[in-house]
Each structure stands twice: as structure tokens, then as C-alpha cells.
Amino acid sequence: MTGRTALVTGAGRGIGREIALTLAREGVDIAVNYNSSESAARETAEQIEAMGRKAVLLPCDVADFKASGEMVQRAVESFGRLDILINNAGITRDNLLLRMTEEEFDAVLDTNLKGCFHLIRHVAKVMLKQRYGRIVNLSSISGVLGNAGQANYSASKAGIIGLTKSAARELASRNITVNAIAPGFIDTEMTKDLSDSVKESILAQIPMRRFGSTKDIAEAAKFLVSDYAAYITGQVIQINGGMAM
Numbered sequence: 001m002t003g004r005t006a007l008v009t010g011a012g013r014g015i016g017r018e019i020a021l022t023l024a025r026e027g028v029d030i031a032v033n034y035n036s037s038e039s040a041a042r043e044t045a046e047q048i049e050a051m052g053r054k055a056v057l058l059p060c061d062v063a064d065f066k067a068s069g070e071m072v073q074r075a076v077e078s079f080g081r082l083d084i085l086i087n088n089a090g091i092t093r094d095n096l097l098l099r100m101t102e103e104e105f106d107a108v109l110d111t112n113l114k115g116c117f118h119l120i121r122h123v124a125k126v127m128l129k130q131r132y133g134r135i136v137n138l139s140s141i142s143g144v145l146g147n148a149g150q151a152n153y154s155a156s157k158a159g160i161i162g163l164t165k166s167a168a169r170e171l172a173s174r175n176i177t178v179n180a181i182a183p184g185f186i187d188t189e190m191t192k193d194l195s196d197s198v199k200e201s202i203l204a205q206i207p208m209r210r211f212g213s214t215k216d217i218a219e220a221a222k223f224l225v226s227d228y229a230a231y232i233t234g235q236v237i238q239i240n241g242g243m244a245m
């Protein structure tokens with residue numbers, strides 16, 4: 001994939017960082033987006049540069065439509081083109097439905113679902129002109145099965161699946177593929193605060209009896225943006241150790 005360029009949202013840490021580093025290892029130059037974790041994002045960028053690839057740091061809140069457009073423009077100015085978009089940025093604000101505030105619901109929808117729309121909307125213009133593009137959106141097992149205490153998060157991640165399929169249909173004729181990855185439980189900061197009893201009950205539901213690693217997700221993302229996956233679009237790849245089949 002040498003010479004390709006990618007924008008990875010939330011690339012400072014967790015799954016986003018792993019995807020950014022994995023693509024850089026394949027020869028891809030990376031626009032490293034972050035929102036609050038500047039020093040972590042700087043570290044990601046340094047690791048990319050140490051591999052001999054270009055990295056550009058792009059702070060932006062993906063929930064902001066206009067700022068997302070400006071970020072895409074800066075990425076294109078830096079690299080001359082934009083081949084790959086990884087919509088990874090995501091947050092949780094867990095609460096039981098009857099206690100969930102409107103703010104909690106909106107914050108999660110704005111970042112997770114609207115954020116994906118914002119980036120696809122801006123990047124599609126560039127990719128349509130190029131007649132080439134690879135888009136991967138991070139959904140979740142919560143968007144497939146639902147999850148008690150996560151009505152906002154599950155709605156946003158189920159929404160991403162619909163968005164992925166519609167975008168895939170609209171963009172396919174221009175050689176732009178759009179797919180989603182729905183991870184199960186992955187070892188990152190997002191899951192580290194789960195209590196031991198919750199972790200145990202989740203593990204009991206995973207046939208492989210372990211949480212996934214960021215590498216498990218990054219390798220699938222690498223495949224989906226590679227030439228090996230040129231005829232795959234509108235799909236949801238579930239990576240969950242068999243938790244949902």
C-alpha cells in the first residue's frame with residue numbers, strides 16, 4: 001500500500017492508534033486525528049515517522065461538521081490525495097434508559113454517528129474525484145445485539161451499520177468501498193473500567209474466553225483497505241471471539 005494516504009480519527013490511542021501504526025507499516029502516510037489526547041497523538045505520529053512514513057497531526061472534534069471539513073482539507077493539502085478513511089472516534093456515556101439524560105444521548109450520537117457522517121460527507125468529494133477510496137467505520141457488537149445500559153451507544157453503532165450500507169451503495173460505482181467492523185470486547189481504555197464481575201460475565205459469553213486485542217481489529221481494517229478486499233463493500237465484519245454469530 002506504499003504511497004497511499006489515510007485519515008484515522010481518534011488515532012492517538014486504543015484501536016485508532018493500532019490501525020494507524022498497522023497501515024503505516026504497510027507504507028501508508030497517516031493523518032493522525034485527535035480530540036483531547038494531544039501528547040498521545042504526537043507519540044503515534046512519531047512512531048509513524050520512525051517507520052519512514054509521513055504523519056500529520058490534525059486536532060478536530062468530529063462532532064463538528066465544519067471543523068471536520070477543514071480537517072479533511074488539511075489532510076488533502078498535506079498529502080495531495082486521500083485514499084483511506086478510518087472512522088474510529090467514539091465515546092460512551094453509559095446509563096440505564098430511564099436515567100439517561102438527553103445530553104448523554106446526544107453526546108454519543110453526535111460523536112459516534114454524526115461524526116462518521118461528517119467525515120464520509122467531506123471525504124467522499126475527494127474520493128469521487130480520485131475514483132478511488134476505502135472507508136472503514138467502527139461499529140460495535142452493541143449495535144448488532146443491543147446492550148443494557150448503552151441505549152445511546154447501541155443506537156449510534158446500529159446507525160453506523162445503516163450509514164455504511166447506504167454509503168456503500170451510493171459510492172460503489174466510483175470504486176469507493178465502505179465497510180464496517182463491529183468489534184466485541186477489546187482491551188482498551190474504553191473497557192478498562194468495567195468491574196471484575198462484569199468482565200467475568202462477559203468472558204463467560206465469549207466462546208474464545210478472552211477479550212480481543214487492538215491488533216485483532218487493526219488486521220481486519222488493513223485487509224478491508226487493501227487490494228485483496230477490492231470487491232467487498234457494504235459489509236459488517238464482526239470480530240468478537242464468537243460472542244455473536
Ligand code: NAP
Pocket residue numbers: 009010011012013014015016033034035036037038060061062063087088089090091111138139140141182183184185186187188189190191
Ligand atoms: P478509546 O480507547 O476510548 O479511544 C477513543 C478514541 O476516540 C480516542 O482516540 C479519542 O481521541 C477519540 N475520540 C473521542 N471523541 C472524539 C471526538 N469528538 N473527535 C475526535 N476523536 C474523538 O476507545 P477504543 O476502544 O479504542 O475504541 C475505538 C472505536 O472502536 C470506538 O468507535 C469504539 O466505539 C469502537 N469499539 C470499541 C470496543 C472496545 O471494546 N474497546 C468495542 C466495540 C467498538 P482523544 O483521546 O484525542 O479525545
